[in-house]
Amino acid sequence: MKLITEKRELSSQLFRFIAPIISVLVALFVAGFLLQAAGVNPAQAYFEILQEALGSTYGLSETLVKTTPLIFASLGVSLAFRMQIWNIGAEGQIYMGACGASGVALFSGIESHPVMITAMFLAAFLCGGLWAGVAGILRARWRVNEVIVTLLMNYIAILGVDYLIYGPWKDPKGYNFPLTAQFSDAARLTEYFDTRFHSGFFLALFCALVLYLFMERTVWGYEIKVIGSNPKAARYAGMRTGLAIFAVLFLSGAIAGIAGFGEVAGLQHRLQHGISPGYGYTAIIIAWLAKRSALGVVIVSFLMGVLLVGGDSLQLTWQLPVAFVYAFQGLILFFLLASDFFIHNRLKLVKGDHHA
Amino acid sequence: MSNLLQIQNIRKTFPGVVALDDISLSIAPGEIHTLLGENGAGKSTLMNVLTGLYRPDRGEILFDGAPIHFNSPRDSLAVGIGMVHQHFMLVPAHTVFENILLALDGVPLLFSKKKYKQQVQTILDDLELDLDLDDPVWKLSIGAQQWIELIKLLARDCRLLILDEPTAVLTPQESARLFEVLTRLRDRGKSILFISHKMREVMELSDRVTVLKKGCSLVTLKRGEYDENRLASLMIGEDQIPMWIKPACKRDQLALEIKNLSVRNTRGRADLDNFNMKLYRGQILGVAGVAGNGQKPLAEVLTGLKEATSGRILAGDKDITNSTARSSYIAGIAHIPEDRKSIGIAPDMTVGDNLIMKNFNSKLFRRWIFQDRAAIRKNATAKIDQFAIKAGPDGNPVRYLSGGNIQKVIIARELSEKPAVLVALYPTRGLDIGSAEYVHKVIIDGANQGMSTILISEDLDELLKLSDEIVVMFRGRLVGCVDPQETTREEIGLLMSGEVQT
Ligand SMILES: Nc1ncnc2c1ncn2[C@@H]1O[C@H](COP(=O)(O)OP(=O)(O)OP(=O)(O)O)[C@@H](O)[C@H]1O
Ligand SMILES: [Mg+2]
Numbered sequence: 029m030k031l032i033t034e035k036r037e038l039s040s041q042l043f044r045f046i047a048p049i050i051s052v053l054v055a056l057f058v059a060g061f062l063l064q065a066a067g068v069n070p071a072q073a074y075f076e077i078l079q080e081a082l083g084s085t086y087g088l089s090e091t092l093v094k095t096t097p098l099i100f101a102s103l104g105v106s107l108a109f110r111m112q113i114w115n116i117g118a119e120g121q122i123y124m125g126a127c128g129a130s131g132v133a134l135f136s137g138i139e140s141h142p143v144m145i146t147a148m149f150l151a152a153f154l155c156g157g158l159w160a161g162v163a164g165i166l167r168a169r170w171r172v173n174e175v176i177v178t179l180l181m182n183y184i185a186i187l188g189v190d191y192l193i194y195g196p197w198k199d200p201k202g203y204n205f206p207l208t209a210q211f212s213d214a215a216r217l218t219e220y221f222d223t224r225f226h227s228g229f230f231l232a233l234f235c236a237l238v239l240y241l242f243m244e245r246t247v248w249g250y251e252i253k254v255i256g257s258n259p260k261a262a263r264y265a266g267m268r269t270g271l272a273i274f275a276v277l278f279l280s281g282a283i284a285g286i287a288g289f290g291e292v293a294g295l296q297h298r299l300q301h302g303i304s305p306g307y308g309y310t311a312i313i314i315a316w317l318a319k320r321s322a323l324g325v326v327i328v329s330f331l332m333g334v335l336l337v338g339g340d341s342l343q344l345t346w347q348l349p350v351a352f353v354y355a356f357q358g359l360i361l362f363f364l365l366a367s368d369f370f371i372h373n374r375l376k377l378v379k380g381d382h383h384a
Numbered sequence: 385m386s387n388l389l390q391i392q393n394i395r396k397t398f399p400g401v402v403a404l405d406d407i408s409l410s411i412a413p414g415e416i417h418t419l420l421g422e423n424g425a426g427k428s429t430l431m432n433v434l435t436g437l438y439r440p441d442r443g444e445i446l447f448d449g450a451p452i453h454f455n456s457p458r459d460s461l462a463v464g465i466g467m468v469h470q471h472f473m474l475v476p477a478h479t480v481f482e483n484i485l486l487a488l489d490g491v492p493l494l495f496s497k498k499k500y501k502q503q504v505q506t507i508l509d510d511l512e513l514d515l516d517l518d519d520p521v522w523k524l525s526i527g528a529q530q531w532i533e534l535i536k537l538l539a540r541d542c543r544l545l546i547l548d549e550p551t552a553v554l555t556p557q558e559s560a561r562l563f564e565v566l567t568r569l570r571d572r573g574k575s576i577l578f579i580s581h582k583m584r585e586v587m588e589l590s591d592r593v594t595v596l597k598k599g600c601s602l603v604t605l606k607r608g609e610y611d612e613n614r615l616a617s618l619m620i621g622e623d624q625i626p627m628w629i630k631p632a633c634k635r636d637q638l639a640l641e642i643k644n645l646s647v648r649n650t651r652g653r654a655d656l657d658n659f660n661m662k663l664y665r666g667q668i669l670g671v672a673g674v675a676g677n678g679q680k681p682l683a684e685v686l687t688g689l690k691e692a693t694s695g696r697i698l699a700g701d702k703d704i705t706n707s708t709a710r711s712s713y714i715a716g717i718a719h720i721p722e723d724r725k726s727i728g729i730a731p732d733m734t735v736g737d738n739l740i741m742k743n744f745n746s747k748l749f750r751r752w753i754f755q756d757r758a759a760i761r762k763n764a765t766a767k768i769d770q771f772a773i774k775a776g777p778d779g780n781p782v783r784y785l786s787g788g789n790i791q792k793v794i795i796a797r798e799l800s801e802k803p804a805v806l807v808a809l810y811p812t813r814g815l816d817i818g819s820a821e822y823v824h825k826v827i828i829d830g831a832n833q834g835m836s837t838i839l840i841s842e843d844l845d846e847l848l849k850l851s852d853e854i855v856v857m858f859r860g861r862l863v864g865c866v867d868p869q870e871t872t873r874e875e876i877g878l879l880m881s882g883e884v885q886t
Contacts (some may be wrong), residue, residue, distance in 0.1 A: 063618045090852060131754050185403055240704065244756075245754050245755060246753045246754055246755065247744060247745060247753055247755055248753070249745055249755075250737065250755055251504060251744070252735065253730070253732075253737075254737075256732075257730035257733055258726075258727075258729065258730045258731060258733040260727045261687070261725075261726075261727050261728060261729055261730050261741065262730070264689065264719070264727045265741045266688075266742070
């Protein structure tokens, strides 16, 4: 007897739908052993996660606060994926967006709230876009691999922001902490219910809708899909693929940049070290799991938000090391990816003498 | 006589499509069995079931009398069923020998290269094939690459050889050679399952013919029980073959003139060498030649995919040699490319989306920045109907269409905008006879309305039937120009071989 894998030619709609759910359950089951080993009752821990992330106004608001930047960054990454462009640099683009928005907030002196917010938004959009646009030009002109460029530029962006907040932009009254001065009230997004939940979330949902319409309804979306499906055919049909590569990377970075805007204008109200704890990397996974759909991005981002907030609470209540939280998230991802495999393949036991 | 392969009541469905409905068929040892059927009848699907790429929903396959269930092409190879795919799977940087070696199972890590080489060389000598085992594959013509595919199967000692439209990519000479070899293999007891749309070949080669229609095996006929008309009417049924009349071209208005055009390829060789040609309004200019003698580069320069090294292209009195000057003009040039799957379609997109790929930006399909979905759908319905495309369920990605139907999608798109010039490479390759006739009719209709066509084809019957004038290419140069009314197949053949010039 031996175990072989076999390609499924088509998988039922139902299976496609329940496979990820099953895989999350399996991940919870396996993580349960880890929890048990750490002396924590798994059922209680899971209840705690849900309770913490969704069970109270505060918890839910925190979950949405984390969901917001994830949606922006993942929308950016998934837009590039549609054209088979791999933007691994959302993290850096978030930092650049935050940096641009902060620059406007700190130094423009605009007093009107709507003007200020719009200007910050545009600055974040441009900074994120240009940052990714560099990779776009290199790729379109000289065929430099965008994966390497976007990835390496993350480090430049993060360190560049560090330079600013440790140096020229440091708050003189900040007791030498690496942060800028607080933004004026004009530069802050509205917050609701006395929580940190801010209007950036609605902007993220709106952005998802716009991107959906862009891809599915506009001529440009059509072009992106043709290029993504077969670049040679696109060139043969007279499309300007080089320009499209630049434009898509620019847009992709610009949308990720908006995440940075949301973080500084809605949450931190200043530029500081570590404004993104890796949202840009999580975004790659989210975009991948969400396949090509904007709605998928929103849903998966929310689930990731639950995991992040719930994970934090595990750390606090049970004194579990942070490594455990990462392991837990890793397990869930691992099984989600595995479910993707099982949607397309099946395992089969065969007799030993079978030709295979 | 017991059968080598017996297929019983095979059914295979895809979402929304019944590709194979009820197929029964048997193949005897030492016979050449041809499958015939319209585009989308299910021929390729059946082959893929036989080689383990697809699993049938129902039905039984007996090989040597024993039922078999394949999970992958490796399983079918293991019992001795091998297939030459239409898109070869060779490693271009490797030599011929290395490619063949890759196909062999159980080659030890430290193998005696000499011994295996000897073995492969024996097969070559035996079939009197002139291939150098040390040549890298990229240097070889498509025809030669197909030989390698076949030899891979022979080296594995396959007993059933499946060939899916092998002659679609071969020159007439190469086809003749292939048939010689296939016949010889047959005489030695190999069984061959063969697909072709070319009647002449089917008549020449087959011991038995099975006609497929809409996923059912209609009838199997022995040699002597069929003739071309019988087969055609079985295949097409009551459907009518379109009629057309070809008027003579007046040659009053010059559409395109090519003067001393040269194109060098990346390897520095001349793809086109001092090429001269005139194309008149409404003319159908046939270009004959063995594939690889500059036809593709010619099409690519004309359609803006390649730059000329020297020489001039004139449209009327305008010089359009350089691509910026050409770009506005190119919009009026339709191009049916040779390499359909790789440049002609966006495989993941729907038939409707593929049909507008060339003019998605036109006012017809666009309102401001938004696509006019209703108009796109209407266009799709019209084209699918007009060209009898088997498009499958609504929203079906093009990649799921059969080879011939993909070809029809491209032709329908290219001819939809009333182009001034059509550059068509092997436009009816892979089309069933009904569809081929329809495409001919569309080209003629276009010519009647002033469209000039450069028809590049290896099918001499097609060239002789459609062209006002036939030019012959050899090694990137024009070696002859003949009148289809007066020339013979032999004369063109000689010109194509480069042995004479007019
Ligand atoms: N993977 C697939 N998914 C969905 N439909 C498919 C798939 N493969 C084939 N079909 C459908 O099955 C039918 C038969 O296709 P097939 O490729 O077998 O035709 P064919 O006889 O080889 O035609 P041709 O002469 O054009 O090559 C077609 O309608 C095609 O659209
Ligand atoms: Mg086929």
